[in-house]
Amino acid sequence: MFEVRELDLAGRIGRIKTNHGIVETPAFLPVIHSANQSIPARDIQAMGFTTVMTNSYITFRRHGGDAIEKGIHSIIEFDGPIMTDSGGYQILEYGKVNTGPLEIARYQEDIGSDFSNVLDTPTGVGGSRRQSEESVKKTLESCRITMEGLGQDRKSLWIGPVQGGKYLDLVTSSARHLSSMPFDMFALGSPTEIMERYDFTLLAQMIISAKKALPVDKPLHLFGLGHPLPLAMAVALGCDTFDSASYILYARAGRYITETGTRRIQDLEYLPCVCRVCSEISPRQLNELEADQRENKIAIHNLYMLKREIEATKQALREGRLWEYIGSKARAHPNLWAAFEELAKNSHSFEVFTPSFKSRGLMLSSYPDHLRPEIMRTHERVVSYLSGRQRRPLLILPEGRVRPFVYGKAYEMASSAFEIPFIIGYISVPVGFVPGEISDVYPYSQIVITPALQSDPRVMDQFIKVLTIQLRSLAPSMTFLVRDGQLDDSVYDLLKTLLEPKFMISGDEYILESTLERIKKILDD
Numbered sequence: 001m002f003e004v005r006e007l008d009l010a011g012r013i014g015r016i017k018t019n020h021g022i023v024e025t026p027a028f029l030p031v032i033h034s035a036n037q038s039i040p041a042r043d044i045q046a047m048g049f050t051t052v053m054t055n056s057y058i059t060f061r062r063h064g065g066d067a068i069e070k071g072i073h074s075i076i077e078f079d080g081p082i083m084t085d086s087g088g089y090q091i092l093e094y095g096k097v098n099t100g101p102l103e104i105a106r107y108q109e110d111i112g113s114d115f116s117n118v119l120d121t122p123t124g125v126g127g128s129r130r131q132s133e134e135s136v137k138k139t140l141e142s143c144r145i146t147m148e149g150l151g152q153d154r155k156s157l158w159i160g161p162v163q164g165g166k167y168l169d170l171v172t173s174s175a176r177h178l179s180s181m182p183f184d185m186f187a188l189g190s191p192t193e194i195m196e197r198y199d200f201t202l203l204a205q206m207i208i209s210a211k212k213a214l215p216v217d218k219p220l221h222l223f224g225l226g227h228p229l230p231l232a233m234a235v236a237l238g239c240d241t242f243d244s245a246s247y248i249l250y251a252r253a254g255r256y257i258t259e260t261g262t263r264r265i266q267d268l269e270y271l272p273c274v275c276r277v278c279s280e281i282s283p284r285q286l287n288e289l290e291a292d293q294r295e296n297k298i299a300i301h302n303l304y305m306l307k308r309e310i311e312a313t314k315q316a317l318r319e320g321r322l323w324e325y326i327g328s329k330a331r332a333h334p335n336l337w338a339a340f341e342e343l344a345k346n347s348h349s350f351e352v353f354t355p356s357f358k359s360r361g362l363m364l365s366s367y368p369d370h371l372r373p374e375i376m377r378t379h380e381r382v383v384s385y386l387s388g389r390q391r392r393p394l395l396i397l398p399e400g401r402v403r404p405f406v407y408g409k410a411y412e413m414a415s416s417a418f419e420i421p422f423i424i425g426y427i428s429v430p431v432g433f434v435p436g437e438i439s440d441v442y443p444y445s446q447i448v449i450t451p452a453l454q455s456d457p458r459v460m461d462q463f464i465k466v467l468t469i470q471l472r473s474l475a476p477s478m479t480f481l482v483r484d485g486q487l488d489d490s491v492y493d494l495l496k497t498l499l500e501p502k503f504m505i506s507g508d509e510y511i512l513e514s515t516l517e518r519i520k521k522i523l524d525d
């Protein structure tokens with residue numbers, strides 16, 4: 001039912017098959033009000049949103065049993081896939097106790113929902129540990145009742161709601177329990193409050209904690225993410241679909257979405273957008289409109305911004321540059337930057353998903369780019385290469401200009417100079433030691449690294465650790481070292497203590513032929 005087409009980090013482009021057609025993910029689902037919707041759903045469809053979200057409880061209150069006869073598609077006049085939420089919030093709010101999870105579930109199936117949600121008890125971010133445990137427990141019980149009650153014969157795709165809030169261990173255990181139930185998809189609830197506080201680090205931690213325990217072959221929905229700022233990051237962490245009513249709620253409050261945050265429309269002197277609305281109106285004209293007209297125009301603009309962000313994220317994913325894309329977005333807000341660092345710290349968990357070959361080179365601009373999964377993977381690859389070639393002599397040369405290193409003259413001459421097998425390679429920050437023989441493997445010869453990154457003390461710290469592990473795994477019988485003017489003194493200090501080289505020539509005095517002669521002489525003795 002879910003087919004993954006492209007991968008980058010933990011993000012994917014996929015296809016979900018529903019009763020009303022295919023949903024290509026990542027997808028943003030605008031929330032449609034089933035009784036009071038100012039922008040018709042078919043206009044939203046025409047803007048390129050293939051799938052929408054609507055609330056089953058509002059539908060029930062407004063249309064009751066008639067909705068079963070009409071079907072949700074004709075009520076909101078939308079012929080694509082529709083997700084319904086269970087109305088958990090509203091039911092709690094209005095205290096409607098005579099409606100159980102199974103009734104709510106059957107109702108969603110009967111009105112023809114394509115994606116249905118189990119009646120959950122949302123964990124508020126402000127809740128105590130005890131309340132959060134309680135919400136996880138109640139939600140799981142509700143899931144059990146729903147899935148057992150519906151049995152094998154389900155008409156809709158069913159979504160299991162992960163709860164736990166800021167208690168990350170609860171998020172993981174909630175996800176683990178849900179994984180054993182026959183859900184088609186999962187959802188993480190509910191980041192609305194977190195989004196309002198711009199607490200993107202907590203958001204990232206919650207997604208990582210849920211993904212750890214969820215099956216990778218099923219999609220994950222994120223409730224309530226309606227802003228372009230953290231969207232690409234949520235995709236990179238493995239979320240596939242999103243829903244929000246933010247476009248209309250913001251518009252009602254006169255808030256205009258930009259790439260970096262929302263602005264009050266009165267504060268804008270320019271409209272930094274070329275959508276259908278913004279290209280035909282000035283901020284002053286927009287301000288002078290009647291309230292409902294103004295709301296409508298801002299809402300359409302807001303939708304275009306969300307659409308644009310989804311498309312830009314998908315294109316970046318497809319080109320394998322999701323990391324660069326999130327990095328550039330993260331510069332727009334310190335809280336998003338903090339979340340980006342959180343993602344970088346967890347880079348090892350994305351390594352399995354990140355393709356081992358990309359058509360584009362890697363740009364390492366600044367901290368924490370050295371932690372991206374493609375680089376982490378090279379560290380391990382070198383360790384496994386070297387540990388199969390222990391106790392050989394080691395010759396470390398300057399990196400030189402020719403890429404890959406294996407095609408350079410220095411490597412060619414050095415590798416044919418000796419009768420015994422040598423390990424010949426170069427050292428590069430933050431990549432580590434690169435053996436010549438594998439220097440043509442992606443990404444060694446396709447990396448662009450800035451001096452700013454290479455001189456960052458946090459990058460150097462990590463690099464020294466990596467280099468130590470790599471060289472220890474080789475444990476060379478003897479070492480010959482030509483200093484490269486590019487590398488920091490601390491690297492040579494490490495090499496001296498770790499390897500006790502037979503000699504160390506500085507780059508200025510280095511002539512390849514005489515260096516090779518000198519090594520031969522030492523070998524003969």
Ligand SMILES: [Zn+2]
Binds near residue numbers: 279
């Ligand atoms: Zn616009």
